[in-house]
Amino acid sequence: MIRHLLSAADLDAGTATEVLDTAARMDEAIADREVKKLPTLRGRTVVNLFYEDSTRTRISFEAAAKRLSADVINFSAKGSSVSKGESLKDTALTLQAMGADAVVIRHPASGAPYQLAGWVNGSVLNAGDGTHEHPTQALLDAYTMRSRLGRVDGLSVAIVGDVLHSRVARSNVLLLSALGAKVTLVGPPTLLPLGIEDALASGTEVRYDLDEVLPGVDVVMMLRVQRERMEDAYFPSAREYTRRYGLDGARLRALPEHAIVMHPGPMNRGMEISPEVADSPRSTIVEQVANGVSVRMAVLYLLLGGAK
């Protein structure tokens, strides 16, 4: 097993499948228990090092670690030495001294987990770095596809919206392609980085017209789009964005009957996704949250040598 999870590219198809299989076993093991806890990581310390507010991701990792009986330390940028300007390296040395077995890091700067991995002995899990990657999100998305559609291999997946600023999109392109899915990126050209067709995985397609794409997909994944992007001239207005790239009821009905709708959250209801779609039975948004815990349990278990 790998030591760190910094990028979805760290996972080949075999390793990724092992994570998904382990997550499924975790689900079953927990379901059978009255106390929702496994003793696997007793005595191990997992640090959540969060430089960005992301309650949902932090809680998900915290729940995953606790269900494996690990000790969890939350080290948040708010109200700690981090916000007083302590460097990442000094913080890393502190965590090292505390004997952290794993550090889960969320950071606004792309690549910060790579540097952290050079400064601590424990495993580093990238929980989202800048506009780079969010590998456990991709794993939970793949897990969700597998549980809804039975497989990932051979699926056609459209990822729609602000790919340029999306770490979720990067990790998903890498992971889903490795697992044999065909990924199509859809959005206004301003939000699709130049050359992305070849930058991450060969076979990635780029399309500008959502309506042409929808009838042929098994999965449509909507990315969060910040309204402020229009101030940087990425698109003219929220209204025009929604008209061209928002998923509403009419577009939902253009999807094949079996197709599912995903969103990594938090949603901008009315912007990239209409309330009708978000709350429809084809939406997996709530499941994704639950699956997040299982997948993160699997990753912690495998990284921390539970498999040895």
Add this chain to the structure above:
Amino acid sequence: MTTYLLKGVSLLGRDRTDLLLADGRITDASTAGAEVIDADGLVALPGLVDLHTHLREPGREDAETVESGSRAAALGGYTAVCAMANTEPVADTAGVVEQVWRLGRAAGLVDVQPVGAVTVGLGGEQLAELGAMAGSAARVRIFSDDGHCVADPRVMRRALEYVKAFDGVIAQHAEEPRLTVGAQMHEGSVSVRLGLAGWPAVAEEAIVARDALLAGHVGARLHVCHVSTAGSVEILRWAKRSGVRVTAEVTPHHLLLTDASAESYDPVFKVNPPLRTAEDIAALRAALADGTIDAVATDHAPHAVEDKECEWDYARPGMLGLETALSIVYQNGGLDWDQIAERMSRTPARIAGLADHGRDPVPGAPANLTLVDPQARWRVDPTALASGSRNTPYAGMALPGRVVHTFLRGEPTVFEGKATR
């Protein structure tokens, strides 16, 4: 003053000869009483001249001082460096440029030729007192807001015109700032994968093209700093053919390193303009060989550890260059020693207006020269560098060509590989 007899040097890599250094010049007078230095097979070059050095003093003496930077320069074979103006305070007055010039004289290791800011505080709006700096003891001829682009076309036009009065030249850091907001590295497939904001080649090329047209229009001298893209090379080729008085420099790192270096997220590879692609490197090497690019300049940019040992986004751009430039160019420039002398000494001295530098070490010339062992290889150890900082991108690399002796006005500043002061 000691008289030195350098025995058996290979002048510009060619014929073996002895060089006699007396009273600050190379002479053919009597060798009687001279201290003999065995220089058998060492390549004698005119002392190198750097058009683009950040010495950080005043303001960031924790990263570099005029003295430590001068020592690094001498060890790299330089006898003159042009000190960039982005200090704290900015070198935008006669007072600051004279201070830097005096610090250089006091250190006595290389001639430190201050560059003056184009605009007050590098703000890009109001012209600094260019004439006062030109008329000061520092005799400033190169003006640059380096680190910032003089982006306003009207200000740039005025600056180009104004310095014609004293044969000045505007050295432009070509970067259209509206195209590089938040930019972290070359915009291309690597930046897409790494999720680092892209610095597109067109942001440089748009300014190079604009400035070449402006310089042509007003008949002024333009110098383009650290050219980094194949597109800029094409524009320069066109401008020179069209008779524009434009010169250009390339850094050693842009001749060797690509944007793939960023994959480590190690900010030692963060630099502005950013490392580009293999195609750009090929175009830059060809341009250096055919003279479209006139000079190699280091853009030596020392940074304190805390400004580099951090997240890529937060790190300052820039890398050390003075102590490695000659070896990198020797290894990667595709130039013979005479061409190296042309690109790293004669031409930069001419651009900077330094009459006592850039002259081949033959009788009659000022004794500003460096002697290089072309056979030696050395390993780059950041802790062993003379610079006050450690941010070299070449750590651990074995490089060919080692500076053995450097002489400034006939006195050794580097002797047997060690700085003399």
